[in-house]
Amino acid sequence: MSQPDAFNQAPSSAERDPRWARESLRLRRRYAKDKRFRFYTVLALLIAFAFLAVFLIDLVRRGAPALRQAEILTEIAYTPDTLEKPLNAFPEDTRDLVSDTVRWAVRSEVGWAEVTARVHFTEQVKEDPSNAIVDMKLTTDDLPFLFDGLTIPREHMLQLIDPSELGRLQQELISDPSLMGKNERVILRGSPALQQFLTDSTGLDEAVVEGAGRLDESDLAGMRFNAEKFGEGKSVEQWVLAHHDVDQYLKGYKYMKPESYPDPELAPITPEMAKRIDRLYDEGKIRLAFNHYFFTNGDSKTPETAGMWPAIVGSVMVLGIVLLLCLPIGVLTSIYLEEFAPDNIVTQTIEVNINNLAAIPSILFGVLGLVAFVTFGEWMGWGNLRTTAIVGGATLALMTLPVIIISTRAALRAVPDSIRRAGHAMGATRWQVVVHHVLPASISGIMTGSIIGLAQAMGETAPLIIVGLVAFVPEAPTGPVDPTTVMPAQIFSWWGMPQRAFQERAALAILVLLAVVFILNAIALVIRARSEKSW
């Protein structure tokens, strides 16, 4: 309501003429009420925007630090000594500041595991090389204190041997038939699992651990220095990822400062470490560099190497599956219900149920997905489909289908009947009227509704929790039956991690997710605006 301001003053003629006195007072009050009401609406808008602004600002504040990551310039010594004590690869002043991942990487670079196994060349070896490995008997010669001896079954031995060695043995037998029948102990390259076991005692199944441990004790298994690559020993200087505690300290978080702890000496960053870090920073040996790992890596146990790339790929893949399932089924169902279904009790029941489906809490779809796809899939012999993109996609498709059906019906209804009648009068069959005239005219409405439904599906977490997509997924999926996760699930699992460095990554992931959803909605807006039709 825009009246010239003169009107907002009660007209002076009203004040002069006593007949209008009562009404002019009321008129003034009415204008005042108007003004107040307008003010309230603007206030409401401002409050809503304030919430949005606070949310976004807080998110950016939390997530922006994750764009950078602490790196440290250090010498790494690859020597036989490193094999024994991997920590010694680093000089004293950087040893406790580098990321655990760097230490592990050094360990696997500096050498490899070796294991002595008993090999028996038989005819069967030519078909399947694993037949060459036979049970390994340890005697008191190997281990003086082993009174009863120990036999390690070949199945366990096979877990300790690198698979490439089996092929090599097979080739040896084929090229040198004189080996046939030989039964002796051979030193073979160890498997990655053995290597991990030898370095940090993990990586092997419990059953195998005893045997591997005995082999280690008796020096029949051990790490060997990679002399080919490092000769006598080599030392390199390079930038490596710093430990996430260092990263958090450098970014200035209060919780990482030693002073925040009741006993600073027991803090993750002690005062001495803090001084050292500051010194190295001033010397330029520690820096905050762009965190490219965030966009290239997958989930990781260490926050510094954690990234959301598999989550992004997983989201796109799941969304693609949702699209593939929802659009055809949803649009065709809508067409049938809107154009062809007779108006009887059956059709009405279907309509009521579809509307109800759209209102069901999303987590229930997760249970449905679990039963329908995972359990049914196992029963049908498709293997365990939990955590796969196809199950996530199918579950979300169930959830999005009612939304698409409802919005498509609205789009179809918006097409004026006159167009259908013109089509019929021209001699088009019922399906031709729909396909030639109604569908093309309603495409923009269908697309807008679909994109909005998909944008919603992109942010769903609850149903995917049940179906298992909230799992530790370090690698991006290559196909629909690979284990995968989606962005909101990744955010959810990172937020719950003990290391606080994951919090800032979760915040940044939220920003990425928001950006994607905004883009999808913007596309929907543009499509709708550009194809506004005037009938």
Add this chain to the structure above:
Amino acid sequence: MTTTSDPSSPQIISDADTDAAQSSSEGFSQFASQVIERPRPDGVATDATPTVTFRDFSVFYGDFEAVKSVNAGVANREVTAIIGPSGCGKSTLLNAINRMTDLIPGCHTKGQCIYDGDDVYGPQTDVVWLRRRIGMVFQKPNPFPKSIYDNVAYGPRLHAGTSGSELDQIVENALRGAALWDEVKDRLHTNAMGMSGGQQQRLCIARALSIEPDLVLFDEPTSALDPQSTARIEDLIAELRGKYTIAIVTHNMQQAARISDYTMFMYEGELVEFSRTAELFTTPEHERTQRYVTGRFG
């Protein structure tokens, strides 16, 4: 129902003639002066079978009888107008000819509606084929939301699969037939919705003509248009007469008088009178007709 006079040239019936024919002293129909008598089209015999024959034809919406037992016909290659007050069933009757009433749930018929020798509502009738042979133009212009070219080309493409230069020729002929070619020949591929109402209606006529129908049905084609567009379309219909059989529903009595050869007057679902336009407007048989055409009601 057959013509009694067969003038070689159109003539306007003068007021003097009408005066003498009045049975009531309540005045005469001012529309009578608008009636134009046209010669029978070439090649149509005097007792030729009408294109459409209604025999005790009724149309029901559920239990409501919207058209009550009509006995009439639409003459070959002449214009038959159906007039009457709102709600008298004239649109229903027209829509029943090409079975557009099938699209209305609960609509059924009794009696016969014979088109081209077959009962339109017989069990053997192919509705799609029927509608292909009968063109329809609606009250509110409803071109498809496509280009002008695609609108006119739709019918030939759909039914004959025509394409290429043959299709171009058909489109041009249809647009010429609808007196629209000169106005749109430079913008054939622009959106049809961008035209004025009158142009859109002529486009709908061109669209209907594109597949060479035998019969064209006009359902109040000019009631949504301005007088100038109305006049152009009336001229167009007069031109089409002789080549196409035309049935037109109108509540504009001037229009009926000017362009039609036969007129049906309907009232509350019943066919009150059906005769040559000249006679209906000058010497109507029934009093109700008389009162309607003199503007007493409706």
